[in-house]
Amino acid sequence: MKLLRKILFPFAVLYGLVTSIRNFLYDIGVLKATFFDVPVIAVGNLSVGGTGKSPQIEYLIRLLNDNYNVATLSRGYKRESSGYILAQAGTTAKILGDEPFQFFSKFPTIQVAVDADRKNGIEQLMQSTQKPDVILLDDAYQHRKVKAGFYILLTAYGDLYADDCMLPTGNLRELKVGAKRASIIIVTKCPENLSLEEQSRLRTRLKVNDHQELFFTYINYDPYFLGHNYKINRDTLKGVKKVLIAGIAKPDSFFDAIKEEGDVCLAYPDHHDFTDSEVLEIKKIAQNNKIITTEKDYVRLKEHFSGEQLFYLGIACSFISGGENFNKTILDYVGRSTRNS
Numbered sequence: 001m002k003l004l005r006k007i008l009f010p011f012a013v014l015y016g017l018v019t020s021i022r023n024f025l026y027d028i029g030v031l032k033a034t035f036f037d038v039p040v041i042a043v044g045n046l047s048v049g050g051t052g053k054s055p056q057i058e059y060l061i062r063l064l065n066d067n068y069n070v071a072t073l074s075r076g077y078k079r080e081s082s083g084y085i086l087a088q089a090g091t092t093a094k095i096l097g098d099e100p101f102q103f104f105s106k107f108p109t110i111q112v113a114v115d116a117d118r119k120n121g122i123e124q125l126m127q128s129t130q131k132p133d134v135i136l137l138d139d140a141y142q143h144r145k146v147k148a149g150f151y152i153l154l155t156a157y158g159d160l161y162a163d164d165c166m167l168p169t170g171n172l173r174e175l176k177v178g179a180k181r182a183s184i185i186i187v188t189k190c191p192e193n194l195s196l197e198e199q200s201r202l203r204t205r206l207k208v209n210d211h212q213e214l215f216f217t218y219i220n221y222d223p224y225f226l227g228h229n230y231k232i233n234r235d236t237l238k239g240v241k242k243v244l245i246a247g248i249a250k251p252d253s254f255f256d257a258i259k260e261e262g263d264v265c266l267a268y269p270d271h272h273d274f275t276d277s278e279v280l281e282i283k284k285i286a287q288n289n290k291i292i293t294t295e296k297d298y299v300r301l302k303e304h305f306s307g308e309q310l311f312y313l314g315i316a317c318s319f320i321s322g323g324e325n326f327n328k329t330i331l332d333y334v335g336r337s338t339r340n341s
Helices: 002-007 009-027 053-064 098-106 118-126 176-181 196-206 252-258 276-286 295-304 323-340
Strands: 040-045 070-074 111-114 134-138 150-156 184-188 213-226 231-233 242-246 264-267 290-294 310-319
Touching (some): 040 053, 053 070, 053 150, 053 184, 053 310, 053 323, 070 098, 070 118, 098 295, 134 323, 150 176, 213 323, 242 295
Parallel strands (some): 040 134, 070 111, 070 134, 150 184, 184 213, 290 310
Antiparallel strands (some): 213 231
């Protein structure tokens, strides 16, 4: 695989050139971006998957939801629908996609919409009866047709965009210079005890500009395995055989957090849509043992298993330091933009 990626390097150069020209045309105004009279926060990355966008979106929802009408707008990756969809009673993960459905399930007071055309999606949201005060764009850093008022760029500690290269040789969707559009850069999935010296080194490595703020977060795992009307203290399953399932881009951190000797780990592609034969195979492997999966996979699997067998490990992002400054920056932007609009 690594050899094939090296062979494809000329295509990476070509892809980088094409995306650079596109970004340049947007930067100088030849290609037009639409700005909306509502606070729009875009959360995304330069690379393909695995940086922790969903926990960051959920963090923003919790931060803003008490004082503002919040809406999220996602593409709805691998959903079995098309066009603009606004979640409502009866909407399923197959219609919305797993991550938007996760938001819809956890935060019933917000609006959750999907549309590959983010411009149209925002226009539809602004015409809804519950007009949002702030819109969170999920995985929209490269969606230049919309000019967000605020950009949050994520990069994983063990896989910095500064150390990567363009697809298909690497995992970057655009050249590293695209980081300059970010208002805030967050290094995610850090060790909880990340030293000040290492933070300083990463700031230099990422070439953070003076107008940008840099933060560091780590994954905060829930002390319980959660399910439908059930939760189990993780300590009660110590030493008990489990089946661990992950259909995410980089599953190692999930497995490492809970795996014990005797556990069975089953890894699937990111946003995997489990087939009937795969479900039967999982049931055969699990027998009567507990099945622990990611929250994203749980929304796809829960209809196939009893609430007493299938659980997920909840996660949240926590700031190593500077969380209050991050909150203030976001609240200041939303408050200022809301007043101006």
